[in-house]
Amino acid sequence: MEDKEVLEISITDTIIEKPIGFSIGSQSFNFYPPTLGKNYLLTRLLKSLDANENIITINPHFESIRLCTEKKEAVCQILSYHTFNRKRDIFDSIKVEERAKKFSELQIEDLATLFTLVLSSDNTEEYARYFGIDKERQERSRIASIKKDSSSITFGGKSVYGTLIDFACQRYGWTMDYVVWGISYANLKMLMADAITTIYLSEDERKQLGKSIGEVINADDPRNKGLIRRMLSE
Secondary structure: OOHHHHHHHHHHHHHOOOOEEEEEOOEEEEEOOOEHHHHHHHHHHHHHHOOOHHHHHHOHHHHHHHHHHHOHHHHHHHHHHHOOOOHHHHOOHHHHHHHHHHHHOOOHHHHHHHHHHHHOOOOHHHHHHHHOHHHHHHHHHHHHHHOOOOOOOOOOOOOHHHHHHHHHHHHHOOOHHHHHHHOEHHHHHHHHHOOOOOOOOOHHHHHHHOOOOOOOOOOOOHHHHHHHHHHHHO
8 A cells, every 4th residue: 555545644643633443351442542631641651752753753663662571551541541431530539540450460571562553543644744734834834924004903822722722612503612622632633734825915915936927918919929839738
């Protein structure tokens, strides 16, 4: 299977929020795509691992083995949280601890295989490159550097409340609870990254960007025949 096809399957799985199923003995479990709320809940546990991000990027399984060996208890808790999808279950410490104990019974190699799935689950930056969103980010930054708008003043947007939660609530009519606990963080990030945005520029601003509105070409002028021919062939 080609890399492009694999990536498109991964994008589809992200959109439909497909869980990853696995078994331990006779029991079946799922890793559910984490929400914004679950990610915040796991922040302290993930920091306690002191994981090497460079190694995770190059060889996540190798780093998983080290973490499962040295920080097994924290790893098992993280895996446990990932197997719960409902907010009330995530906050049920008894359920979380019981499942973490179940993971602690696994051999290091098996535990590392599962933890690798968690460490490698966020592919949104790869999706951004595939769709060309990363290039649009650069273009937006370039436009922002020359855009002049003296008629408006903007306040807020200093935290995740304004830049993400409030934006999603206003745009889609969602509740804060749904933004934090209902939709996967990967889908939330992709929606924000690829949201349709229109920026109106003055003629002077367009010239600074190298984007002219366009000139009228006289097709009756013999001097323009070569230019018209090239335009039609493109």
